[in-house]
Amino acid sequence: MVSSMEDARLKETKKETKAARIERLKAEKNPWEHLEEILRFAAEGHEAIPREWLETYFRWWGVYTQGDGRGVFGTATPYFMVRIRIPNGLLVSSQLRAIADLAERYARGFGDITVRQNIQLHWVRIEDLPDILFRLFRVGLTTMGACGDDTRNITGCPLAGIDGDEICDASPLVVQATRLLVGNEEFYNLPRKFKICITGCRVWCSYPEINDIGLTAVERRGPHGEREIGFSLRVGGGLSTAPHLGVRLNAFVRWSQVLPVIRGITEIFRDSDVLRRDRAKARLKFLFLEHGWTAERFQEELERRLGFRLDPAVDEEPPERIYRDHVGLHPQKQEGYYYAGFAILRGRITAEQMRRVADLADRYGDGQLRTTNMQNLVVLNIPEARLSAFLRAAEETDLRLEASPFWRGAIACTGTEFCKLAIAETKAFARWVVEEMERRLPDFDEPLKINVNGCPNSCGQHWIADIGLQGCKMKVEGEQVDAFDILLGGAVGRGARFTRRVGLKVPASEVPVILERLLREYLNRRRPGERFHEFCWRHSEAELRAMLVGEEVEAHAALAWPGPPPHGMEG
Numbered sequence: 001m002v003s004s005m006e007d008a009r010l011k012e013t014k015k016e017t018k019a020a021r022i023e024r025l026k027a028e029k030n031p032w033e034h035l036e037e038i039l040r041f042a043a044e045g046h047e048a049i050p051r052e053w054l055e056t057y058f059r060w061w062g063v064y065t066q067g068d069g070r071g072v073f074g075t076a077t078p079y080f081m082v083r084i085r086i087p088n089g090l091l092v093s094s095q096l097r098a099i100a101d102l103a104e105r106y107a108r109g110f111g112d113i114t115v116r117q118n119i120q121l122h123w124v125r126i127e128d129l130p131d132i133l134f135r136l137f138r139v140g141l142t143t144m145g146a147c148g149d150d151t152r153n154i155t156g157c158p159l160a161g162i163d164g165d166e167i168c169d170a171s172p173l174v175v176q177a178t179r180l181l182v183g184n185e186e187f188y189n190l191p192r193k194f195k196i197c198i199t200g201c202r203v204w205c206s207y208p209e210i211n212d213i214g215l216t217a218v219e220r221r222g223p224h225g226e227r228e229i230g231f232s233l234r235v236g237g238g239l240s241t242a243p244h245l246g247v248r249l250n251a252f253v254r255w256s257q258v259l260p261v262i263r264g265i266t267e268i269f270r271d272s273d274v275l276r277r278d279r280a281k282a283r284l285k286f287l288f289l290e291h292g293w294t295a296e297r298f299q300e301e302l303e304r305r306l307g308f309r310l311d312p313a314v315d316e317e318p319p320e321r322i323y324r325d326h327v328g329l330h331p332q333k334q335e336g337y338y339y340a341g342f343a344i345l346r347g348r349i350t351a352e353q354m355r356r357v358a359d360l361a362d363r364y365g366d367g368q369l370r371t372t373n374m375q376n377l378v379v380l381n382i383p384e385a386r387l388s389a390f391l392r393a394a395e396e397t398d399l400r401l402e403a404s405p406f407w408r409g410a411i412a413c414t415g416t417e418f419c420k421l422a423i424a425e426t427k428a429f430a431r432w433v434v435e436e437m438e439r440r441l442p443d444f445d446e447p448l449k450i451n452v453n454g455c456p457n458s459c460g461q462h463w464i465a466d467i468g469l470q471g472c473k474m475k476v477e478g479e480q481v482d483a484f485d486i487l488l489g490g491a492v493g494r495g496a497r498f499t500r501r502v503g504l505k506v507p508a509s510e511v512p513v514i515l516e517r518l519l520r521e522y523l524n525r526r527r528p529g530e531r532f533h534e535f536c537w538r539h540s541e542a543e544l545r546a547m548l549v550g551e552e553v554e555a556h557a558a559l560a561w562p563g564p565p566p567h568g569m570e571g
Contacts, residue, residue: 031060062143071416083146088156089117089371100354113347157201158370164333167217170200192282205324239458347375413460422454424471436512489536503555
């Protein structure tokens with residue numbers, strides 16, 4: 001006879017795991033083919049929405065449930081976040097104006113530009129979702145694939161086609177790759193999210209190194225000296241709780257080979273059953289981190305699927321550390337034309353500001369705009385003769401074309417304001433920190449990235465920042481308060497490396513004080529031409545803690561993390 005304890009154990013062994021449940025749900029239904037169910041939920045109300053839609057299927061339509069302001073310690077609300085996919089950040093004024101109208105009507109008057117060139121709306125009700133989707137469709141935008149186990153928004157250089165120093169305009173490839181993968185039933189069911197970057201610029205402003213596929217333009221000379229443009233190929237990059245730089249393959253990818261290569265790599269990911277067993281380890285990078293894959297093995301499998309060999313890679317020089325935020329007024333490669341990059345602090349922008357920027361694009365340009373990976377907004381094709389008038393009109397937007405290094409370099413994820421995974425608030429905190437640093441160090445003139453994350457999942461990319469702030473909690477006078485774990489010295493491009501923890505966490509209220517100490521030490525002790533991340537790696541963790549605190553302190557214990565994301569959302 002089986003004891004009650006044994007019976008419980010048997011039941012537990014038979015219990016469906018989270019990974020197995022999601023894999024079953026994906027096998028049962030392609031959410032892209034069931035828009036009619038969303039329409040029914042909108043007609044019947046929030047109570048009619050089944051669990052599998054709330055926790056899983058909605059994501060394929062760029063929709064997440066919204067938290068109650070307490071993050072991982074709170075609960076979901078009847079409201080939703082809606083993420084609008086903007087490939088390569090390509091926008092026109094009519095589209096931005098449509099987003100502004102939706103933000104005003106359904107999202108309490110604002111939106112957030114993300115680190116993947118999307119725009120997010122919050123406070124959306126199920127009753128309003130169909131109208132949002134259809135209004136976006138009518139202006140050539142969609143939310144499809146902006147979330148879920150599919151290909152996320154494909155990023156690229158916001159200056160594609162106008163950068164005088166670019167190797168090529170790769171934005172047509174971004175558009176073609178999006179058409180290949182998004183909405184395609186072959187690729188709706190991937191092990192997890194899949195991120196791609198295709199860029200023709202020399203400064204890698206869209207961070208190809210941290211994507212599942214990173215394609216960076218390179219040049220080579222043919223046998224008769226002719227110039228040929230192709231791409232270097234990196235695979236398996238990503239951040240979250242296990243950061244990993246993409247592995248460069250020994251491949252020169254011709255322009256005509258880009259789409260077949262993307263298809264082949266996506267198939268490798270899709271068919272990797274080993275990556276479907278654990279949601280926390282279901283990204284392409286884990287083939288390298290956990291399953292013994294090498295660059296050689298990956299390329300061999302890719303070429304087997306392609307049916308041809310790729311040419312060997314050519315030499316490539318990763319870019320130096322420079323500003324990559326496109327802020328300010330700059331000449332284009334089209335003679336007599338300029339672009340204007342607005343520094344949108346934390347990516348948060350009101351509906352009225354969106355309309356004003358759209359009006360600027362129409363009145364002084366040709367209606368073209370771009371979103372950026374630094375959560376900014378760019379107006380293109382302004383004739384030189386209209387610059388003065390443009391600048392006067394731009395002042396009415398209450399957005400900055402000129403900004404301090406702190407304002408330009410600040411990134412913030414959603415935080416506890418809306419995200420159910422966050423531990424600390426980020427958006428208001430980031431603005432306060434920036435304003436404090438501007439007040440404390442008004443003459444600081446070095447490029448500096450301060451990336452604020454509400455949890456370890458790195459949506460705000462704290463691993464590649466000069467200063468990464470990872471949200472946590474700590475007790476102050478017996479009360480739990482928002483706090484941040486300090487990470488320093490991240491960089492991409494030449495000398496790429498992730499930030500390292502220095503063994504210090506502080507209450508949110510103390511962050512400006514400790515950053516001021518550290519940055520003054522940097523200004524006083526840096527070597528000629530030494531960037532901040534280089535300064536950080538030249539010093540030990542103990543030395544950096546002393547600079548931050550003003551005295552030698554012991555490293556704090558490793559931070560406890562409440563567990564993997566409950567709904568599979570990361571990064």
